[in-house]
Amino acid sequence: MKILAFAEQRNGQFKKTAFEIVKAAKTVADQLNGEVIAVVIGKDIASIAGQLGGFGAAKVIAVEDARLELYSTTAYSKVIADVATAQSASILMLPASEMGKDVAPRVAVKLNGGLAAGCTMLTVENGSVKAARPVYAGKGLVDVVVTTSTKIFTLRPNVFTAGNSTDSSAVVETMKIEFSDADFSAAVKEVKAASGKKDVAEADIIVSGGRGLKGPENFAMIEDLAGTLGAAVGASRAAVDAGWRTHDEQVGQTGKTVSPSLYVAVAISGAVQHLAGMSSSKYIVAVNKDKDAPIFSIADYGIVGDAFEVIPAITAEVKKLLGK
Amino acid sequence: MKILVFVNHVPDTETKVKIGSDGKVIDPAGVNYMLNPYDEIGVEEALKTKQQFGGEVVVVSLGGDPNKETLRKALAMGCDKAVLLKDPAIRDSYAVARSLADYAKEYGADVIFCGKQSIDYDDAQVGGLIAEMLGIPSVSVVVKLEIKEGHFIAEREIEGGHEIVHSKLPAVITAQKGLNEPRYPSLKGIMDAKRKPIEEKVPNAVESRVVTEVMRKPPAKAQGKIVGSDASAAAELVRLLHEEAKVI
Numbered sequence: 035m036k037i038l039a040f041a042e043q044r045n046g047q048f049k050k051t052a053f054e055i056v057k058a059a060k061t062v063a064d065q066l067n068g069e070v071i072a073v074v075i076g077k078d079i080a081s082i083a084g085q086l087g088g089f090g091a092a093k094v095i096a097v098e099d100a101r102l103e104l105y106s107t108t109a110y111s112k113v114i115a116d117v118a119t120a121q122s123a124s125i126l127m128l129p130a131s132e133m134g135k136d137v138a139p140r141v142a143v144k145l146n147g148g149l150a151a152g153c154t155m156l157t158v159e160n161g162s163v164k165a166a167r168p169v170y171a172g173k174g175l176v177d178v179v180v181t182t183s184t185k186i187f188t189l190r191p192n193v194f195t196a197g198n199s200t201d202s203s204a205v206v207e208t209m210k211i212e213f214s215d216a217d218f219s220a221a222v223k224e225v226k227a228a229s230g231k232k233d234v235a236e237a238d239i240i241v242s243g244g245r246g247l248k249g250p251e252n253f254a255m256i257e258d259l260a261g262t263l264g265a266a267v268g269a270s271r272a273a274v275d276a277g278w279r280t281h282d283e284q285v286g287q288t289g290k291t292v293s294p295s296l297y298v299a300v301a302i303s304g305a306v307q308h309l310a311g312m313s314s315s316k317y318i319v320a321v322n323k324d325k326d327a328p329i330f331s332i333a334d335y336g337i338v339g340d341a342f343e344v345i346p347a348i349t350a351e352v353k354k355l356l357g358k
Numbered sequence: 359m360k361i362l363v364f365v366n367h368v369p370d371t372e373t374k375v376k377i378g379s380d381g382k383v384i385d386p387a388g389v390n391y392m393l394n395p396y397d398e399i400g401v402e403e404a405l406k407t408k409q410q411f412g413g414e415v416v417v418v419s420l421g422g423d424p425n426k427e428t429l430r431k432a433l434a435m436g437c438d439k440a441v442l443l444k445d446p447a448i449r450d451s452y453a454v455a456r457s458l459a460d461y462a463k464e465y466g467a468d469v470i471f472c473g474k475q476s477i478d479y480d481d482a483q484v485g486g487l488i489a490e491m492l493g494i495p496s497v498s499v500v501v502k503l504e505i506k507e508g509h510f511i512a513e514r515e516i517e518g519g520h521e522i523v524h525s526k527l528p529a530v531i532t533a534q535k536g537l538n539e540p541r542y543p544s545l546k547g548i549m550d551a552k553r554k555p556i557e558e559k560v561p562n563a564v565e566s567r568v569v570t571e572v573m574r575k576p577p578a579k580a581q582g583k584i585v586g587s588d589a590s591a592a593a594e595l596v597r598l599l600h601e602e603a604k605v606i
Contacts, residue, residue, distance in 0.1 A: 105521060107486070107496060132516040136498045139451075139486030148452060148567025151481045169479050169573070173375035174384065176570045220495035220525035227519040236517050239605070263606060281535045282515055287371045287477055288395050288535065296605040307371035313576065317603045319595065320582075333582040335598055337591045347592035352606065355596055 035068030038123035040114055041086055041094075042133050043076055044225075050236070051129035051189075053089045053196035058156060058189055059127045060090025065158040068125075071095060072204070073117045075110055077103035080208055087204030089196055094204045095121070097211055105133055106221040109213060111140035116211055118145060118184070125163065130188040131235075138188050147184030154193045154293075154314070163187070171287035171310035191236060192293045193314075232266035234285055239296045242268030242285055242312075246301025246322065246341060250278035255342070256300060259349045262358065268292070268312075270302045286311035301341045304329030321345065359413035362467040363404040363437065364458050364488075365397040367421055367428040368478040375575065382570045383448065393428040396473025398435075399533035402540040404471045405436045407505060413468075414438040418461055420454050422446030426556055433551035434543030440554065443561040450566035451479070455487035457561035462492060467528060474499045474532040485532035496530035497523045501537050 039059040041052035052072075059070045072091040074083050080096040087094070097113045114137065118126055126141065128134040130152040142149040154175075155166040165187055166177050180186070234240050241260040243253050253267070260267045269279035271286050285292055287307035297315035302308060304320075304327055312318070313332050320333035321344050330336045337344050352358075370390045378385040393401075404415045417432040419425040420443040429440040443457050462470055470489075475482035482498070489496030501520065502513035509526040515534055543551070585591045585598065599606045 107498075111490070132499060132514070135482050136486060136496075136514075139455075139483040140490040140496075142452070142483075143487055143490035148450070149483055150568050151451075151483055164571070168576070170369070170373070170375050170384070171477065171480060172576060173373070174377070174573050175576055176382075176573045178568050178570050180568055181565075182567050220497055220523055220529070222521040223524050224522040225516075225519055226513075226522065231518055233517040284535075291480070296599065296603070305372075306374060310371075313579075317599070317605050318582075319599070325584075330582065330584070332579050334579075334603065335595055336582055336584045337586055337588075337595060338584060339586070339588045339591070343589040344592060347589035348595060351592045351596040355600055355606070 035066050036121055036123045037063050037068055037070050037125040037127060038118045038121060039070055039072045039091065040126070040128040040134065041072045041074050042129055042131060043074060043079055043082065046076065046079060046082060048082060048085060049129070049131065050196070051131055051191045052086070054191065054194040055127050055129055055189060056086050056089040056091050057196045058194040062125070062156055062158060062163060066161065071121050071123060073097065073114060075102050075113050080206060083206045084204060085199070087202050088199030090202070091204045094206045096206060096208045098208060099211070099213065101213065101218060104222040104225065106218050107136050107140060108219050109217045109221070110137050111144060112217055113211055114141045115144035117209060120209065124184055126186045128188045130190045134188050138186060142186045145184045145186070146182065147186050148180040148182045149186040149188070150178050150180050151188045152190050153187050154190050156187065168291070168314070171291050171307070172314055173310050190293065192238070234266045234268045234283060234292050235290050237266035238294055239263050239265035240268045240285070240292060240294045241265050241298045241300065242270065242302060243273055243300045244270035244302030245272035245276070246303070247273070253278065255345045255349070259298070259345055259352070262349050262352045262356070270308050299329050300345055302329055303327040359407065359411040359468045360466060361404045361407055361413060361415045362462055362465060362470045363400050363415060363417050363432070364470065364472040365401065365417055365419045365428055365432055366394040366476040367391050367419060367425040368394045368476055371477065377573050377575065382573050384573070391424060391427065393431045394473050394476045396475060396477070396533055396535070398540045399535065399537050400471035400473050401432050401435055401437065402538045403503060403531065403533055406538065407469060410505070416441060416465065418443060418458065420445060420457055420561065429556050430551050431543065433554050434547040435541055436547060440556045442556055442558050444558050445561055449564065450568040451481045451483045452487060452567045453564040455484045455491060456564045458484070459488045459491035460561065462488065469527055470530045472530070472532055474534045485530050489530040494528050494530065495525040496532070497525060498532040499534045500531050501534050503531060503537065
């Protein structure tokens, strides 16, 4: 039994999810007497492929081509499906990142398999894999099984822990795939990075602000605290709808669903749709003037007080702690 | 241009999830349903595309009779025709996509729009499934779109940035917030929508590939600790985060 793990890289560096996926695949493989084969796609990436051995990959297939430097939904899905077929993998695991979510459905159709998306837990029962996945942005969870012989899972980033790399090594093989122009019928030509901005979907710590901040200028103190913590800035729907922040920062049912290790909610009352998007965070801190705000019902630590006084004080304390 | 837009009818964002008696889906009692907000952005982009190139916009939804409410909303916004692929049975994304793709093929769409995900099952896979089933390109999570003769440039949101994608029609575009500001239906639009027929078709039965065994509520959180009521609590909070939670 073989599990194929898609290890996402950008600019020749693995995303954190690459290690999470390989490790999660290894955990499942161990219970099924199987092994993990990882696939890396890009240009000049064979040199980093070996890193995946430390997280449990027995073998890594590197598929290199100059045209694969940037993402292409059509070409990447072909590569993953071809590698899965060549390696006789019956389970595939990909990250539920913007790349993984985009490529996985195409791979599923090519391999005639079912896709369980955005899973947060995988268990093995009687020799088969069962997945738990949040629905309604986390207001509910469903336990699902995939009924096809080839089973595909995307795993939510930041939920599965990769742990530390061990000194196990992996066999690295390169695989040559022939492409036609049609394989690149949709292709990324350019990546525009938001300058130095951390994304809420990937961040380990998020500091979010809401309507209680009264205006966009007051996000400066949110950015300050976030900068001190190395965190991403998030926002409630109210703050985004008011035009104070951009939509890519919105956390909630119509924004991003996040699971950081620390979520700091500042002047956010906690509407159902917001709580849905962040309640699976490992630790939640709430700062709000209203002691009855719903956000306190899910907060691990709360300060019932004025954010304009409390947040700068927290920033100062964190700086002291970190020696900044 | 023949423009298709697929829409889903979903519980609104204020819905509190209560598990239904079969233990597998939510209890719909007292739940307000609406046009999936990402699909609404898809409808707007379909209408804008028609304004630019002419042709018609057909809006399609798969589900039971209640989906007609969502189809009427799309008609009121300005879609020309509505089709209900009538099947009240529970389907997974694969089974939904299969029937929508069959319809798209029969219709011969030049471009297909839908939301980047439905806010009920958050699967985010129907657009990609349809594109692959039809053997055409797709771009997901699109925040900017420029269609020219037969080809297009789309900007999609990724972690910490955007990707600029070049592709050609026919294609599937899945809409993300920011792509446009969906219009409000005009009074005339609402009146016209009441007169426009909704065509009903029965899609082929398709077996689901991802089967729900049970739906449950996420485990409840233990009551948290109120650390204080002003700036003097900051030091204690930071100490707890550092020593107890060990997250900073």
